[in-house]
Amino acid sequence: MKAFIxxxxxxxxxxxxxxxxxxxxxxxxFFFGMIMIMVLYGFYSSSDGEMPMxxxxxxxxxxxxxxxLGMLPWNGDMEIQNLIRTGNVSYELLRPMNLYNYWFARxxxxxxxxxxxxxxxxxxxxxxxxxxxxxxxxxxxSSFIAWILTTFGALMISCTIxxxxxxxxxxxxxxxxxQRLLSSIVTIFSGxxxxxxxxxxxxxxxxxxxxxxxxxxxxxxxxxGEIAFNQLLGYFCFQCLWAVLLYILGQxxxxxxxxxxxxxxx
Amino acid sequence: MDSxxxxxxxxxxxxxxxxxxxxxxxxxxxxxFLITFIEFLGVWVxxxxxxxxxxxxxxxxxxxxxxVHMAFAITEGWTRGFDTFPKLVRLGDFDRILLRPRTTxxxxxxxxxxMMRIGRFMQGLVVLIWAIFKLNIEWTLGKTLLLxxxxxxxxxxxxxxxxxxxxLSFWSVQSLEIVNSFTYxxxxxxxxxxxxxxxxxxxxLIYIIPLATVNYFPAMTxxxxxxxxxxxxxxxxxxxxxxxxxxxFSLSIWRIGVKHYTSTGS
Numbered sequence: 001m002k003a004f005i006x007x008x009x010x011x012x013x014x015x016x017x018x019x020x021x022x023x024x025x026x027x028x029x030f031f032f033g034m035i036m037i038m039v040l041y042g043f044y045s046s047s048d049g050e051m052p053m054x055x056x057x058x059x060x061x062x063x064x065x066x067x068x069l070g071m072l073p074w075n076g077d078m079e080i081q082n083l084i085r086t087g088n089v090s091y092e093l094l095r096p097m098n099l100y101n102y103w104f105a106r107x108x109x110x111x112x113x114x115x116x117x118x119x120x121x122x123x124x125x126x127x128x129x130x131x132x133x134x135x136x137x138x139x140x141x142s143s144f145i146a147w148i149l150t151t152f153g154a155l156m157i158s159c160t161i162x163x164x165x166x167x168x169x170x171x172x173x174x175x176x177x178x179q180r181l182l183s184s185i186v187t188i189f190s191g192x193x194x195x196x197x198x199x200x201x202x203x204x205x206x207x208x209x210x211x212x213x214x215x216x217x218x219x220x221x222x223x224x225g226e227i228a229f230n231q232l233l234g235y236f237c238f239q240c241l242w243a244v245l246l247y248i249l250g251q252x253x254x255x256x257x258x259x260x261x262x263x264x265x266x
Numbered sequence: 267m268d269s270x271x272x273x274x275x276x277x278x279x280x281x282x283x284x285x286x287x288x289x290x291x292x293x294x295x296x297x298x299f300l301i302t303f304i305e306f307l308g309v310w311v312x313x314x315x316x317x318x319x320x321x322x323x324x325x326x327x328x329x330x331x332x333x334v335h336m337a338f339a340i341t342e343g344w345t346r347g348f349d350t351f352p353k354l355v356r357l358g359d360f361d362r363i364l365l366r367p368r369t370t371x372x373x374x375x376x377x378x379x380x381m382m383r384i385g386r387f388m389q390g391l392v393v394l395i396w397a398i399f400k401l402n403i404e405w406t407l408g409k410t411l412l413l414x415x416x417x418x419x420x421x422x423x424x425x426x427x428x429x430x431x432x433x434l435s436f437w438s439v440q441s442l443e444i445v446n447s448f449t450y451x452x453x454x455x456x457x458x459x460x461x462x463x464x465x466x467x468x469x470x471l472i473y474i475i476p477l478a479t480v481n482y483f484p485a486m487t488x489x490x491x492x493x494x495x496x497x498x499x500x501x502x503x504x505x506x507x508x509x510x511x512x513x514x515f516s517l518s519i520w521r522i523g524v525k526h527y528t529s530t531g532s
Contacts, residue, residue, distance in 0.1 A: 027444050031447040043312055045320070
């Protein structure tokens, strides 16, 4: 355990060095958030029907998705993927620790450090925008606490999916196609592109059972107060269950592959 | 004339080399098709929920979507060399290009032509054809030419943006993610009719990054709608030319950049 904690610490400190890159990424996210909000504004102002979600909550939802993008499993760990492509992954196999957990610790740092750098400026700016684009604070303290806890749940799901993306590189060296496909599935089904409450009812039902809804949708709906605090336990268990399932799945496909691994290069 | 012949030679070599890995090529193309299809799902979801956006129905929006995505797919395919240009500068490889007795633009364009972008192109085409079948448009020769013209114009506009983005790397060797938001953000913004946006954002899309000229104005003319945001009626008929003008303008900025170039050495 101690080894994993120090891996997290070292990676975390290293990733915090890339401040300029994080800020640049933050600006991009901000830009996209603005476009999405303006599109939503157009939709909301052309319909008077009752919507499953208020315009205010929808904006907060979009900002939350943009701010937390770094935490979503939309790509793998570049360094691990390069190790696999060059064949240096064989060194990783020599380390006296569980490979999956080692990569998991790296994924943990990868998903937290840049997100911390990126999300805080986006939150601050989004909270200060004029009312048509403004993000709103949670209605009460309990929503905020529920958000923190479910964000941790989201992080666990995210790390397990990140690890699965890393492992798929072992199966197909380029792996580019599958990964991009996976990342676009993650972005749409987590609610980053369109808030999940706006999806058609049947589709919404299906999506609510998938792990992706645990990434953005659940934490954000606690944040806006749409899910009541007393349902926290149920939703958090749902996240944990998926995290455990994906953890086991990842372990399994990794171990299966390692047995007959062919290392690249000479 | 000689340059055009040379470009086609580059073109042939690129295709031949990419077709060496047939399965990989097919998988990547299918991947691109599916990814853009998932993006389109987001648009569908919003229309399913709200019915219309400022009087535009889903089929009409699909026409805008198809034009923009086909245009951008062509751009992604033939300007890939400019897209990855910062790397060329960073590694000092641009020096080699300067030494050869051909223009820099030709060589960089020929450097990398990505055929697999055909996936996005096909998806745009499918959406466009679907929209055309669903909408009752009175087709004339003029409108058909205008449709093709707006795709070509759009391609040149996006290409111009990519060239400008590459030009920036003469001043900063760091690859700047921010400029990406103009191209990708532009695609996002222009896949809806710009009249849905607030006036300040519309002005940006008309005067600063003139995406409206290759999308909104011609598409409105094709649809036979009269809301041209107080521009006169003829603007739709030759506004796609602005895309080409923008590209020529970008090339002249590029030339200034090349004069300013200092090698990174080694």
